[in-house]
Amino acid sequence: xxxxxxxxxxxxxxxxxxxxxxxxxxxxxxxxxxxxxxxxxxxxxxxxxxxxxxxxxxxxxxxxxxxxxxxxxxxxxxxxxxxxxxxxxxxxxxxxxxxxxxxxxxxxxxxxxxxxxxxxxxxxxxxxxxxxxxxxxxxxxxxxxxxxxxxxxxxxxxxxxxxxxxxxxxxxxxxxxxxxxxxxxxxxxxxxxxxxxxxxxxxxxxxxxxxxxxxxxxxxxxxxxxxxxxxxxxxxxxxxxxxxxxxxxxxxxxxxxxxxxxxxxxxxxxxxxxxxxxxxxxxxxxxxxxxxxxxxxxxxxxxxxxxxxxxxxxxxxxxxxxxxxxxxxxxxxxxxxxxxxxxxxxxxxxxxxxxxxxxxxxxxxxx
Ligand code: TRP
Numbered sequence: 001x002x003x004x005x006x007x008x009x010x011x012x013x014x015x016x017x018x019x020x021x022x023x024x025x026x027x028x029x030x031x032x033x034x035x036x037x038x039x040x041x042x043x044x045x046x047x048x049x050x051x052x053x054x055x056x057x058x059x060x061x062x063x064x065x066x067x068x069x070x071x072x073x074x075x076x077x078x079x080x081x082x083x084x085x086x087x088x089x090x091x092x093x094x095x096x097x098x099x100x101x102x103x104x105x106x107x108x109x110x111x112x113x114x115x116x117x118x119x120x121x122x123x124x125x126x127x128x129x130x131x132x133x134x135x136x137x138x139x140x141x142x143x144x145x146x147x148x149x150x151x152x153x154x155x156x157x158x159x160x161x162x163x164x165x166x167x168x169x170x171x172x173x174x175x176x177x178x179x180x181x182x183x184x185x186x187x188x189x190x191x192x193x194x195x196x197x198x199x200x201x202x203x204x205x206x207x208x209x210x211x212x213x214x215x216x217x218x219x220x221x222x223x224x225x226x227x228x229x230x231x232x233x234x235x236x237x238x239x240x241x242x243x244x245x246x247x248x249x250x251x252x253x254x255x256x257x258x259x260x261x262x263x264x265x266x267x268x269x270x271x272x273x274x275x276x277x278x279x280x281x282x283x284x285x286x287x288x289x290x291x292x293x294x295x296x297x298x299x300x301x302x303x304x305x306x307x308x309x310x311x312x313x314x315x316x317x318x319x320x321x322x323x324x325x326x327x328x329x330x331x332x333x334x335x336x337x338x339x340x341x342x343x344x345x346x347x348x349x350x351x352x353x354x355x356x357x358x359x360x361x362x363x364x365x366x367x
């Protein structure tokens with residue numbers, strides 16, 4: 001099994017999956033597994049230890065994990081294929097140990113330059129750039145602990161700072177060669193290659209397989225990163241679960257009739273006919289894109305004077321999709337998910353521990 005080339009990626013856990021997630025992340029991953037499972041080992045894991053890098057509702061994490069995995073299964077992930085492994089990061093302790101080891105070969109400045117940290121943790125960067133960070137007295141820490149927790153959540157934790165190191169461990173532990181990720185993750189992938197190469201050179205052996213360069217990854221996956229589903233109410237924005245009203249977002253769990261209403265009241269424009277122009281006419285272009293993505297042919301509507309028929313057609317497609325999906329979703333049992341996860345985790349622990357042992361030996365932790 002492990003002689004096969006490995007394709008690996010993390011499945012973001014997100015309790016409120018919407019059709020933007022479905023089209024941009026879930027569907028491509030499912031298609032990839034279907035297409036390559038005969039020839040590659042496919043590792044799809046839930047990066048649960050990464051869940052805390054930004055504040056979350058901890059009491060919902062378990063439900064979110066099961067919900068995400070169940071959605072993948074309902075949408076056709078070939079989970080029974082012998083080369084497809086779905087597992088939870090925290091159930092394979094070797095991820096954490098390798099991350100701790102890698103952190104000792106990682107420069108502070110190297111992490112500091114990561115854009116994701118800079119964006120999310122911008123204020124902490126600003127705060128500490130001109131300050132000496134001194135440990136406080138114990139009593140002071142006690143008095144301030146509430147404020148400290150709040151500030152950490154607002155400004156970025158060491159966990160957020162370290163995030164790429166754990167991600168590198170996730171990848172290197174399984175010698176993964178192909179790692180499909182969004183463009184926001186390419187810097188982390190480059191870091192993974194750097195740290196692998198650095199350690200291989202230092203210990204003069206091929207301890208880690210380098211994942212392919214981002215360019216080669218794109219060639220392999222034939223990747224078109226153009227997919228951007230937009231908010232129906234405000235089509236200048238990406239569809240995102242953080243939209244507070246939910247009016248412009250279609251969740252996989254939406255009642256099909258509710259979804260239909262959201263589509264019928266989608267914001268369009270006041271030009272005189274239906275034309276595709278992604279930048280100038282975002283609302284109508286988004287509807288045309290959705291129609292195509294859900295299996296229609298947009299040519300039927302180009303040039304039409306009214307927007308109503310296009311909206312109804314998109315609404316029909318999406319309502320039908322939601323109805324079918326929710327039916328499938330209701331047949332996925334929690335016990336089935338649990339047993340798949342456990343089975344994969346047992347196997348992955350064997351692979352991961354064997355590799356971790358080689359690393360431990362190379363760096364002097366084992367004889
Ligand atoms: N950082 C990834 C994201 O936000 C998730 C992730 C964690 C991941 N570890 C990974 C992706 C390892 C690929 C490989 O999307």
